[in-house]
Structure formats: structure tokens, C-alpha cells
Amino acid sequence: MHVAMIWALQEPTSFVGRFFEGLTAPKGIVDFLVVSFMLFAIGVLGVLTRRNILIIFMSIELILNAANLNFIAFTRYWQAMGRISENMGHIFTIFIIVVAAAEAVIGLGILIALYRNRQTVAIDEINLLKW
């Protein structure tokens, strides 16, 4: 995976490579991207496979945090490269955390109301909206 990531970043025809065109091989960032990808993958798998809605929420948090990690990593990287000076990714990350918190509040609220009505938080039992 590490190797594939480096290839993707270095290969000028790949979509990731487009961003780095003309730059030196970004060895330092690859570790972050790998961690981030793993977080994202764990999150997606969790969303797709777990029955408990609480766990699914947690998985969604993982996905969001994978994105946050990317923001931070790329901001640091581009600052190191001298292409930007502002902490743009940081700001986005904080926004995402805030929005995720608000979303979690609403989601938990819905969850509690759901539990009161159905005495369950298993997502495969909430399947009324079908044909």
C-alpha cells in the first residue's frame, strides 16, 4: 500500500500526481496518507457492515477524521514546499469537527427518539422505506 501510494503520487498521469507535477517526491507525506486511507477504509467498512447505529456514527467520525488528517498533512506539506503560507487545512479541519459535532447531536437525538418508538437501534430493523 505504501508503495502504491508513492507510485500514485509520483506518476504524473494519475489524478494524485497531477497536484504534484514538477515537485520532488513527497516522501514525508505518504505515511500520513496511508494512515488516513486506512482510517477511511475502516470507517467505510464499519458503515457498511455494522448493525448498531451508534457504531455506524463512530465509523462516520472515522471517515471525517481521515479527511481531517489529509487536510492537515497537505497543508503542512505545501507550507514546507513554500506554495502556501496560511493554515488553510487547519481551519477546514476545525470546521469539520464542529459540523460533525452538530451532526452527531442531531443524529443522537433522532436515535433516541427512534429507540423510544422501536426499542431498537439495529439499522437492519429500520427498513420501512422500501417498495
Place this chain on the structure above:
Amino acid sequence: MAGDFAIPGGEGRAMLELIWLIPALPLLSALCLGLFGRTLRLSEKTISWIACGSVFLSLVISIGAVYEFATAYWPTHGRPYLSREAGGFPHSFTWVLGGDARLSLGPEAGKTVPVRIEWSYQLDQLSAVMILIVTFVGFWIHVFSIGYMRGDGGFYRFFAQMNLFMFMMLVLVMSSNFLMMFVGWEGVGLCSYLLIGYYFHWNYAAYASKKAFIVNRVGDFGFLLAMFAIFSLFGTLQFTEVMELAKNDAYLPQEHFGMWGLASWIALGLFIGATGKSAQIPLYVWLPDAMAGPTPVSALIHAATMVTAGVYMVTRTNVLFQKSPTMMFVVALVGVLTAVWAASMGFTQTDIKKVLAYSTISQLGYMFLACGVGAFAAGIFHLYTHAFFKALMFLGAGSVIIALHHEMDMRRMGGLARFMPITYKTFLAGWLAICGIPLFSGFFSKDEILWRTFSAGGIPGGRWLWLLGFLGAGMTAFYMTRLVALTFWGEPRFVVAGGGGASHGHEEHGAHEVRESPRVMTIPLIVLAIGALASGWIGWPESLGGTNRFEKWLEPVIWHRAEGRISPMIEHGETALAEVGAHAEAHSAIEYLLMLASVLLAVGIMYGCATLYLRRRDRLEAIVRAIRPLYVASANKYWVDEFYEGVFVHGLALGLSRLSWRVDAHGVDGGVNGSAWMTVFWSKVSGWFDLYVVDFLVNAIGAMTKLFSTVFRMAQTGFAQNYALVITAGLFLLTALYLIISW
């Protein structure tokens, strides 16, 4: 007269400016009586005062206006007085305001002219004569009617309609254009209809009024067509303008005898109108039946005024007639034939009013004869004298009829001279006048006509026309003497209804109840008798030492071609009318001879007829037996009514209506039904199309949707994770796609 009045620009026009009141006053009275006569329960006295008073005021204004016209206006201006000179409403106003019309005839064809017709009154020599006749005779007939209609339930209705008639007649003769004249023309027709049908509960009166109205429609059709032609040619209907333009050969070419051109068509249309209104062949049939109305109506409308409207109209448009000698000849021929034809039917009538009706038709024929030979002034002169003596005789007949309690059959009269001296004596004046006894008015006018016919050049068969007219004069003397003899002379043959025992031998008892009419009826008789005697003196012919002021007075209205001849056939027109004055001496011998002949004829026939009817009944009956077929034909009015009934009413009208019914039933209804069938057919087709094509498509779409949805709705599992899986799969798929494409 009115010179003291300071009217700007008007030299003595005080009365002239009031001429709009002449028709307006009778109209006002008619409206008052017609609208309020019943609701206010006006007494007979009030009604009489209103009705006669309004006509009397019209008479006063007429006399004043004519006096001013003759003394002040004509000498200074030399043209007809038009009430628009006095300003706007009510003297004159724009009556019809149309858009532009395109002229279709004449030298200015294609030019557009505005249709603008004014309502204004025209006073010239001709209308002056007419309004004086109408208001004077009309007034006395109104007075007579007070007595005649006494106690009639419809007193107010009668006078309202009489006044309305006066209004319409005055509009007719005072109109300044054809359309306005047509209003009067139709208006008098309407009033005639109303008054003939005055006793509308009587079936015959209702029938007679309808007949008069419908026969007149035939004539009015011709008048209308002529009016259209006149407008299409001249672009105006104003008499003064039309006549001025018509004199120009560029507008209306002068025709020769035997030619039939535009002028002939126009004149023919006008003359057809005149034959309807003035009861000439072939449209005379309505007048005898019109006697179903009250007798004063017959006197006013069917003797003195309305029926003379045709003569007035022909004289008014004499320029148009003179342009067409062919039509002049037709007018003369129709006139003289009517005179003889109607007189021959008068021989055998037993109804006193019918005799007078045929006499009227006959005298109108003389007027047309005069117009036809170009002696328009003589025609109007006869119109004028005839108005007096014929109104007089009708009123006299009315007086007799009232005295005998509505008996009209002369076979049940006789000997009335003893009982009704005033009626008798006044009637004698009318009788002598119509027979043409010298000094009486009819002598002057009838002799004038006969002499002009005899001396008219340029008209083929002028002498034959004269001979017919001469014969007609003799016939007139016969039937009028017969009427007088049967009514006033001999022994009484009547039994007064209600006199008790009407069936046998109570003549003497009944006869004593016959009284002279009250003064309200005899005074009009006396006045009109004086008119019958003296009215002709104004036209005293030059050959008898007079000056014929009547003809001189009408001179400005009658057109003479610049050559000084009426007739275009100069080479034959040895004695053209306008030169009569110059040739008077050369012809006076013949004139005296003709005069003498007609007087002798009249006197001889009067004597012979009186003898036959009074003393030699046996010989009379022998004569009747000898000419029985003729007698029966005359008594049955030559079956003309039956002929018209059969050919026009049943043949033409019913045939046409049957034909049009057939066309309607089979053609029109077929079309309607066919279109209904088509509608049904097409709606069935389109219904079928809707049901099987449109609906099929709609249902097919629905079925397809249903079919596909049964399959595709399975994707909607309701499990959120399924959807998430699809999203993720999509993400991977798109990423993979991107990678592959950008490889």
C-alpha cells in the same frame, strides 16, 4: 308683413323661420292625444280643440310663410327657402351621418362622397301649394270629423292618427331631400293603414288596411331603387342639388323617345312608387277597399292629400322625368288609361264611397296624364282643385252616411235633397266642378289638362291620349250624375235602421228621421263648396281672358330645356309646351272648340244620365240588358282583384313560398341534417380514435411504467446500508473508471 322684425340677414323672414312648426304642431298634438288621450280621459271637446287647433295653427303659419316667401324671399333670393338658413335644430339638423359612399354611376363614378343627409324643410312654389292644400283642406276635414266621429269610442285615437297623418304629409311635401320625403311617404302609408283599419274589429277593414299597405310596398320598392340610383349617380339626395345636376347632360343624358337609358330607369322607379301611392294601374286596387275607413279619412287621405303624393313627387322630380320622353309617354299613357278604366268601374258601383274612390283614381289619372305630356303645372292645378271638390264630395257622402245611420248603398238612398238641403247644395257644387261645368274649378283644371294633351308635341299619339281623356271626362260626368241622381234625387228608397219595422212600407216614417247634419259638419261643407266653385279662378286660362297665375306661380319649379322645348323631338314638336303662350292665338280657335266640345259633352251626358235614372228606368234597364257582359265585368271590377289574388297572392306569393318551403325542407334542412350526420359520424370516429388509440397509448405507458417498476423497485430494500454500499461501490467504480481512462 314681418319687415319690422329685425332678423339679421332675413328680409321679412319671421314666418318663414317658423315653417318647422307646420309639421311639428300636428305631431305634438298627435303625441299628446295618442299618449294621453285615453289615460287622461280627455273629453271629446278637449280632443277636438287640440286636434283642430294644431292644424289651424299650421294653416296660419303656412299662409304667413307662403306670403312672405312670395312677397319677400323669392323676389330677393330667387331660390327655394331651406329651413337650414334659419340655423340648426329644430329648423334643420344632420339626420343621417354615414361613412363614405362610392358613386357607381355617371361621370363621377368611383368618387367617394360622404353620406350626410340633413333634415330640413324646403319651401318653394310647389311645396307652398301643397302645404296650403294640406293644411286648409286638412283643417276643415278635421272640423267635419268632430261631428262625424261624435260618440265613437276611439275618438282620441282617430284624431291622434289624423294629426299624425298631417305631420307625415307635411313632412312629405316640405322635405328637402328624397330620404326625408320617403319618411313622409312611408308615414302617410302607415297612417293610411291605421285609419283604413280604424274599425279593426270589422274583418273587412282589417283586410283592406293590409291590402293598402302591401300594395303600397310594391310601389315603395320602385321608389327605393330609384333613390339608390339617384344617390349612386349624383352623390346627394337634396332636391335642389339633384335637380341642378340632373339638368346637366353629362350626368343624366337627355334621351329621345323610344330610348331606354339611365334617366328612364330612375323615372320608372319613381313612377312605380307613384303608381302605388296614387293608385294608378296596376297598383290601384287598394284604393276602393280603403273606403273601409271612416269617411273623413277617405276625404283627407284617399282623396285630397295622400293619394296625390305621387303627382307631387313626379312634379318635384320633373327634371328626371323630362330627361326620358319614353317614361313621360308611359306616365301619360298609364294616367289616361287609369282615368278611363277607373271611370268605367265607377259606373256600376252601388256603394257611394266606392264610386267616389273610382272617381278619385280616375282624376289622379288625369293628373298623371298632365305630367306625362309635360304640363306639370296643369297636373298640380288639377290636384289643387280636386282636393277641394273631392274632399267636399266625400264629406257630403259622410254627411249622408251619418244621416242614414251608416248606410252606404245608394240603392237604399234617394230623395235626400229634401231632407239635407245644405249637404245637397254643397254636393252639387262638387258635382258641377268634377263634371267640368264652366266657372267651377274642375272646368279650368280638366280643360287645361285636355288642351295640353291635345296640343302636346313630340308625344306620339297625343291626339289619341286626348281622345281617351275626353271620353274619360264624359264618363266622369256620367258616374257622378248617377251618384247624385241615386242619392239626392228621385224618391226615398231607405228605411232608417232602428226606425221600426224595417221590412215593409215604413219609408215615410223612417224618412222623417233623416235630418240635416249639425253645423260642425255643414260649415266645412260650405267652405269646401266655395273652394270647389272658386278655387279654379286662380288658374283662369289666358284664352278666356285670364292670366293663369297658377301656372306662372309654378313656373320656377318646372324645368324647360334651354331650347325652350320639353320635347327633344323638335322636328315633330310643332306645338311644344313652352311655346304655347306664343302660339296661343294660332291655337285658340281649336282650344275654344275643344272647350265647347267638352262642356257640351258633360252637359249632354249629365242630362241624359239624369233622365235615364229618374224618368226612364225602363230604358236604362234595356241598355243594361243589351250590354250585360260589360255591366257584369264593370260591377265586378273586371275581376282584377281576383286576378291579382289568383296570380300574385296565390300564384306568385304562395307559389314562391311553397318553392322556398321546398328548398327549405329539402335543401336547407338536408344541409342542416347532413351536417348533423357528419358531426355524429366524425364524433364517432374521433371517439373511437380516442378510445382505442389515445387511451391505448396512455394505458400502454402506464403498463410499461408498472412493469418496469415491479422490477426496479426491488432496489429500494429499505436497508440504509444497502444504499451506502451502492454509494461506495459507485465511488470505487468512478475512481476505477478514472484511473483506467487516464491511464
